[in-house]
Amino acid sequence: MKPKVAFFDFTSCEGCQLNKLNLENDLLDILKHVDIVEFREAMDDRADLYDVAFIEGSISTPACVERIHDIRRRAKILVAIGSCAVNGGVNAMKNLHPIDEVRETVYGDDKYLFATLPAMAISSVVKVDYVVRGCPMTQQDFLRLLISLVLGKQPPKYRTPVCVECKLRESECLYNRGMVCLGPITRGGCDAICPSFGQFCTGCRGLMDNPNLEGMSEIMTNHGISLEEAQKRMLLYNSNEVKL
Amino acid sequence: MKRIQDVSEEEIKDLYYPTMCKVTKARQITSMEKWYELEMPASQDLGHGPGQFVEVSAFGIGEAPISISSSPSQKGSFELCIRQVGTLTNVLKNYGEGDSIGIRGPFGTGYPMESLLGKDILIIAGGIGLVPLRSLIHYVLDKREEFGRLIILYGAKNPSELLFKEELSDWEARDDVELHLTVDQADDTWTGNTGVITTLIPELDLNLNMTIAAITGPPIMYKFVIMSLKSKQLQDDHIYVSLERRMKCGVGKCGHCQINGVYCCQDGPVFNYSDIKPLREAL
Amino acid sequence: MECYSLLRTDVPDLIDHLGAYGEIVAPHSKGDVSYSFEVVQDSNKVVLDYDRTLLPLKKMFLPPQEKLMDFSLKSLSYTPIKLHIKPRVFFAIHSYEMQSILRLDHSMLSGQAESNYLRRRKKSRFIGISFKPDEFHFSESVGIPIEEMEGFDLYLNEVDGDYQLYVLTKNGHSLIEGFEKIKTAEPEIAEDRKFNKKIRFHYNRLPQVFQYAYHSEIWAEVASRCVGCGSCTLTCPTCFCFDVKDEVTVTAESGMRQRSWDSCMLSTFAEIAGGENFREKTINRTRHRLYRKFKYITDEEGLPWCVGCGRCTAFCPAEISLPDILNDLINEDEKAQHHHQVMA
Known part of the structure; x- marks a missing residue:
């Protein structure tokens, strides 16, 4: 029997899920390996137990907490997809401000009607087995994970920085063009797509293990931006990881 | 060049x-x-x-x-x-x-079997370190008369992690093998030695000129075992260690197994201790 | 050694003439301010005045990514990759780059020879060109002057804007046979080229400095600035480390085994399956990198395994300068020596 796979979304733009529907060429091959039993963006079916639950989005309300526990109980393997789910992503920028201030800004006078929590990674609430990083997650990366699960092997963990893939492509280094880029401390696996097309890396795949943040700040300030701006850049996708 | x-x-x-x-x-x-x-x-x-x-x-x-x-x-x-x-x-x-x-x-380079002929072989294996040493043990057993004593010290975390248990009892039963086992943590079934592998060394009665030690175990083990052997006055060049590194290509090209200037996959994994003693990153 | 004069404007014709031998690889512009070695499609696009390419010429012999085999998961079998290498001419190559290839030859052919490297390397012709050192080149300090011609078949020396063409080998001779836009000339020396960056000691004294530098505090200082991106080693022309990975297609029925350049500066490099990491800290890795360049291989081969191209410095986002580290180590060594004399 093919494994039952389901997709769920929490606080997010749902762009990662959309990205999967765009896998047109590979969709039929994927369906040879798995049965998709729940996918709000594409179908109505529901199931009670899942072999693999893919979770998009971060946890940001008490209701989210309850729902993710429920999914975890029914899933053998739980995979966080996209940076919101993996580490809170851009949503976590709100955690840099007092929660009451955030509520006030967003909901104004109605703030008491909406319960809110700091934006959290799925892994800060339930056990996450695997992650697919990026904003949005790339199709390539998602397929690699899926195939790894089908073959019963560990999916790749991407423990080398974006710079490695950028160099292998022989892309011009953005620092040599007078830009600042987070490639050196950001987890690779994206084939350095942004810097290779002249767009600096914003860190959407999360930080490397033990990143040298002081060194990175120094690099950026030496390349003409203020310390404040440098820190903002690092916080954009990684507010829950960067401790300044 | x-x-x-x-x-x-x-x-x-x-x-x-x-x-x-x-x-x-x-x-x-x-x-x-x-x-x-x-x-x-x-x-x-x-x-x-x-x-x-x-x-x-x-x-x-x-x-x-x-x-x-x-x-x-x-x-x-x-x-x-x-x-x-x-x-x-x-x-x-x-x-x-x-x-x-x-x-x-x-x-890679294994044990220099020619120069071990006629020698007393002291095997010191920690955990999975018994696996490569088993090749040497079987070789010596198959050509038993060509070697002197065969002393095997083998330690594991607990009795359930001991490998090749049937062979261990065979070796135990032979009178041309001196087998000493130990476990870090004993369980109810265990009646033998308890303690790290170095605790087996002081009691050994070695003929220093004749003894060649072959050590394999987790990285942490080497320093302590070598220290114990040194306190028995065994010379550096009578000690062989087998080192673990990330030997990806096996042919001295990919670079992952470098230990200072040597390649573990070419010059090792078996090294004479006197050769690697000066290498700061070896042990 | 024959010497001819060649007008700058006639260089594209020379390139076209060389095309008779095979594919031509030469420096081209890349992006806004960079260069890369590419196969020549249009000889007018070849750049003669360049500081350095992003990736070294090594990429033509040991590609950044290379498929080693196709495999089938159904039949558990594999198909080797057959290489079809055309004869190639490498044009407008700087002396340090050529020296890096000669060092790579040693690294790749010692012990068991690397077959794909050798196949790509044979039938290669090299044509050198002089260059104006920028703030990063320091090849003279590692024994490689601008006009070092070892390894080249032909060499173009710029004098007053035009070139003098030196014919250095029989192969070089046959490459230019029939090319008529050159005239016999007397060799001249260009005076306007100087290295700005220098190592304070002769390179043969560096192994001695490294002998006592292992516990230097300089490594910690370098490590505090290094963010571990691997750019220094990935752009280094004498580095050759690689990793091998399997990729499976979405059908989960077939795939390929591929190798790609790796770097000892990356935290994962010396980690084994059990989790033990033999160079876990940045300081271990920055030090290992420089010892590989100036001590370990140098002790055996008598040459630094660095050719002074300046890439590691020019492409380091943290602007960590390799010659500056060397000079700091030298200063420290000198101070220590002086101290000993006073004590005595």
């Missing part, structure tokens, strides 16, 4: 293509380790020496360096014992009799 003119295109062979070998027997021997007997195509011999390793390959997963655990005196087949700790080894646990596994090698 090696120059391009010195090498002709005809004389070289491809380095990265595995030979497909059949699994003839396989058995999960502990919760972590599986043992395999493999056969080369046309029952050729692997042609290894004790202490050498192979690159084991599973398509779609990759390769990993694995010590050969059988003696070269065993003809027509060879054996591996694989601990399930990485991506590849966790997939290999699903392989069994009749399956094919890719093998490259044998690679």
Whole structure:
């Protein structure tokens, strides 16, 4: 029997899920390996137990907490997809401000009607087995994970920085063009797509293990931006990881 | 310096293509380790020496360096014992009799068997370190009269992690093998020594000029074992260690197994202690 | 050694003439301010005045990514990759780059020779060109002057804007046979080229400095600035480390084994399956990298395994300068020596 796979979304733009529907060429091959039993963006079916639950989005309300526990109980393997789910992503920028201030800004006078929590990674609430990083997650990366699960092997963990893939492509280094880029401390696996097309890396795949943040700040300030701006850049996708 | 003119295109062979070998027997021997007997195509011999390793390959997963655990005196087949700790080894646990596994090698420098002839062999194995040393032990047992004493010190975390238990009792029963076992943590069934492996060393009665020690174990073990052997006055060049590094290509090219200036996959994995003593990153 | 004069404007014709031998690889512009070695499609696009390419010429012999085999998961079998290498001419190559290839030859052919490297390397012709050192080149300090011609078949020395063409080998001679836009000339020396960056000691004294530098505090200072991106080693022309990975297609029925350049500066490099990491800290890795360049291989081969191209410095986002580290180590060594004398 093919494994039952389901997709769920929490606080997010749902762009990662959309990205999967765009896998047109590979969709039929994927369906040879798995049965998709729940996918709000594409179908109505529901199931009670899942072999693999893919979770998009971060946890940001008490209701989210309850729902993710429920999914975890029914899933053998739980995979966080996209940076919101993996580490809170851009949503976590709100955690840099007092929660009451955030509520006030967003909901104004109605703030008491909406319960809110700091934006959290799925892994800060339930056990996450695997992650697919990026904003949005790339199709390539998602397929690699899926195939790894089908073959019963560990999916790749991407423990080398974006710079490695950028160099292998022989892309011009953005620092040599007078830009600042987070490639050196950001987890690779994206084939350095942004810097290779002249767009600096914003860190959407999360930080490397033990990143040298002081060194990175120094690099950026030496390349003409203020310390404040440098820190903002690092916080954009990684507010829950960067401790300044 | 090696120059391009010195090498002709005809004389070289491809380095990265595995030979497909059949699994003839396989058995999960502990919760972590599986043992395999493999056969080369046309029952050729692997042609290894004790202490050498192979690159084991599973398509779609990759390769990993694995010590050969059988003696070269065993003809027509060879054996591996694989601990399930990485991506590849966790997939290999699903392989069994009749399956094919890719093998490259044998690679590396093993024990200098010629110069060990006539010597007392002191085996010191910690945990999975018994696997490569088993090749040496079997070699000595198969040519028993060519060597002096065979002393085996073997330690594991707990009794359930002891490998090759049947062979251990065989060795125990032989009067030409001196086997000393120990475990870090005993359980109810255990009646033997308890403590780290170095606790077995002080009591040994060694003939210093005749004794060659061969040590393999987790990285942390070497310093302490060597210290104990030194306090027994054993000379540096009578000590061999087998080191573990990330030997990815096996042929001295990929760079992952460098220890200071040497390649573990070429100059090792078996090193004479006096040779690597000056290397700061070896032990 | 024959010497001819060649007008700058006639260089594209020379390139076209060389095309008779095979594919031509030469420096081209890349992006806004960079260069890369590419196969020549249009000889007018070849750049003669360049500081350095992003990736070294090594990429033509040991590609950044290379498929080693196709495999089938259904039949558990593999198909080797057959290489079809055309004869190639490498044009407008700087002396340090050529020296890096000679060092790579040693690294790749020692012990068991690397077959794909050798196949790509044979039938290669090299045509050198002089260059104006910028703030990063320091090859003279590692024994490689601008006009070092070892390894080249032909060499173009710029004098007053045009070139003098030196014919250095029989192969070089046959490459230019029939090319008529050159005239016999007397060799001249260009005076306007100087290295700005220098190592304070002769390179043969560096192994001695490294002998006592292992516990220097300089490594910690370098490590505090290094963010571990690997750019230094990935752009280094004498580095050759690689990793091998399997990729499976979405059908989960077939795939390929591929190798790609790796770097000892990456935290994962010396980690083994059990989790033990033999160079876990940045300081271990920055030190290992420089010892590989100036001590370990140098002790055996008598040459630094660095050719002074300046890439590691020019492409380091943290602007960590290799010659500056060397000079700091030298200063420290000198101070220590002086201290000993006073004590005595």
